[in-house]
Amino acid sequence: MMRILVATDLSERSNRALRRAAMLASERRDDLIAVHVVDDDQPARMVELECREAAAVIEDAFDALDLPDTVTAKILIETGDAFDGVLRAAASQQADLVVMGSHRRRMLADVFVGTTAERVIRHGTRPVLMVNREPEGPYLNVLATTDLSEASVVAFRAARRLGLTDGPHVGLFYAFDPAAKGLVTLSSGSGTATRDYVEDVRSHLRREVHAWIKQNALPVPTSLTLAEGPAPAEIVAEADRGGWELVVVGTHARSVVPRLLHGSVAEYVLRHAARDVLAVPPAALAKAA
Template sequence: LLVIGPHRRQVLRDVFIGTTAERTIRSVTCPVLMVNATPAARYRHVLQTTDLSDGSRDALRRLPALGITEQAKNSLLYVFDAPALRLTFSGSMPRDDQQNNLDDEKRDAARDLAKFVVSSGLGGCHQVVRYESTAPQHEILKSAKAEKADLIVLSTHGRSGVGKLMIGSVTEQVLRSSTVDVLAIPPLRSR
């Protein structure tokens, strides 16, 4: 585990080169903990995040071995999309139909998350599904606030090169904006 201090905002440098945390995460193979809050005690509430991918499953399985989330309440967040509500004709869809569609998508997301938890052996966590009404990083930060989490856990996808520079990732955006500690767990790399 590599522990680093909070992000110091430098707008132009952050845009073109990335933050120290982002550059560090890209170059190391171990988990990186960015400490934003003054350490006061053990973590009380950990908000783990998932996109239901194998990389996320791997990261979440590796989390307990770090020994920093023991005795904490654990919540697992899955931010889901409702494609029909994003389509251009959704504005003409009656409100009841929009709500029914959202309810169906939320039910499916909760079912998918429950399957993920069982198949990953991640029992004992409070499962949270949240509709992606804004960008995923905003939903993660809103959930962390609503859940009163003092640590956000994200898996990174290990992108590199121009794609990483141009696209940016949810992890990078959370690192830049979070007021609570953030733990980024990179994928296992083959040796």
């Protein structure tokens, strides 16, 4: 049994997340906790009123879901900043998974501080499932991504532990950049030589990926795709191209300045993917091992 925490701002985006979280909880007879964070930078009477109203709205949403008796549902109201309230709730409830809706894009604020979901992932220790699409059933087609790092191992194991890779099709995706492609083209002047070089790199990397799977005792995927190009954009493109319902990405611990300047693969996928995304922070290692 797991504990699933779904964060809601009472919007339709959050309602999709609530429905997905309820579906997951019903499949595994898990605990379902819905948390709403009320801004406390306002008069105390307004905070109290908003807390009561939010609890009533969530209770109505629970009733509409018609949850089975095997699911224990709970409402939690926090006050403060949204991301901090979600983190506090996840810690106090010992959540195994945090479920959130897709974010409302605010360009300038997102650049400097990140979305609520990104900040929960960045500062938290639990996998975060961002729900971008209306749930229609269990995940049947799941795409795990890898850069052959420990973070990718952690993400794959976390997805398995959460039961998100129990469907019939689990693909693995690796994006690569043939470092000497330009040099080969320049020196040979031949498109054939360049294509041969890229295919040689692809074949070598395919062997490396299979060795990585075996070394880390991971299940053999039903498909393996190696795409040439920058990882962030290629992952998003493959998610749409392959009709994947869920994309699994690991995140790397990074300092603030490099993140602001260059972003990260996980953050790009979270912001641009039209499919659901499971992002697993490095701190989930102990839980996923």
